[in-house]
Amino acid sequence: MRLIKLNNMNTCLYCKELLTGRVDKKFCNPLCKSAYHNQSLTSAETYIRNINKQLRTNRSALKTACPQGKATVRKEFLLKLGMDFKHLTHSWKSKGGNLYYFCYDYGYTPAIESGKVVIVQKQDYMS
Numbered sequence: 346m347r348l349i350k351l352n353n354m355n356t357c358l359y360c361k362e363l364l365t366g367r368v369d370k371k372f373c374n375p376l377c378k379s380a381y382h383n384q385s386l387t388s389a390e391t392y393i394r395n396i397n398k399q400l401r402t403n404r405s406a407l408k409t410a411c412p413q414g415k416a417t418v419r420k421e422f423l424l425k426l427g428m429d430f431k432h433l434t435h436s437w438k439s440k441g442g443n444l445y446y447f448c449y450d451y452g453y454t455p456a457i458e459s460g461k462v463v464i465v466q467k468q469d470y471m472s
């Protein structure tokens with residue numbers, strides 16, 4: 346009986362469209378699924394997610410500016426690449442006493458020349 350089956354049909358948890366196909370389906374498509382999960386994030390989770398995103402952007406900016414292990418660049422160049430200097434994963438002090446600020450496997454320290462930073466790629470001895 347088709348009518349009885351219709352009454353048992355579920356609607357998409359996000360857009361409330363009638364669902365067709367498998368009985369255990371909860372969403373009409375992957376877009377509705379991710380939209381539903383995004384809206385249900387708490388503000389703390391959103392905060393963490395945004396910082397993680399910024400850390401990845403920082404890492405990518407440092408990597409772009411330092412393709413071969415070590416480089417000295419202007420801070421503005423990193424800012425243009427989306428760098429936010431507030432967010433770091435850890436720090437490391439060299440034998441010479443320079444403090445490096447890391448985003449995962451790329452770090453930087455202020456250069457002698459003002460407005461510039463020295464970027465390094467993480468080496469085994471830095472752990």
Ligand SMILES: [Zn+2]
Pocket residue numbers: 357358359360361362372373374377
């Ligand atoms: Zn939907």
